[in-house]
Amino acid sequence: MSMASRPVYLKLRDQIAAAIIEGRYPDGAMLPSVRAFAAEQGANPLTVAKAYQQFQDEGLVHVQRGIGMFVAPGAARILLESERQAFLSDEWPHIASRIRRLGLDADALLHENAPESVK
Structure with a gap:
């Protein structure tokens, strides 16, 4: 959905x-x-x-x-775990597939919008 x-x-x-x-x-x-x-x-x-x-x-x-x-x-811990599981099972497969289909570099994407302290 x-x-x-x-x-x-x-x-x-x-x-x-x-x-x-x-x-x-x-x-x-x-x-x-x-x-x-x-x-x-x-x-x-x-x-x-x-x-x-x-x-x-x-x-x-x-x-x-x-x-x-x-x-x-x-509640926060329970919700976080639930949200993570939902993301990994429902959203991530579509995102990963689209990243591959578009020929994008997943590592570059992760660091492209990262705060300066993380780069």
């Missing part, structure tokens, strides 16, 4: 997952309310609630009734 054809709730889920992995929402941090996140993203609150529900179903967040939704301990 291409990124453009993914349902909105999955795109929102990906944004939240990235924020957790990047540490913007560390373990124990409160996520924005459904309404606040919906307003920020210009999305329907029911769509945001569906994205949040997935995290709850996966045990990556926990709800404190009347207070909010909080990132569960270890």
Whole structure:
């Protein structure tokens, strides 16, 4: 499934997952309310609630009734591993194939856009 054809709730889920992995929402941090996140993203609150529900179903967040939704301990590690596996199984084979098909040098590509300190 291409990124453009993914349902909105999955795109929102990906944004939240990235924020957790990047540490913007560390373990124990409160996520924005459904309404606040919906307003920020210009999305329907029911769509945001569906994205949040997935995290709850996966045990990556926990709800404190009347207070909010909080990132569960270890969520970033779990999400990172899950995202890596999804990338390696779903995206990388297509990327690697395209690199070969276009005759590109993978090593050069990796270092072409690297920060100066990495080159």
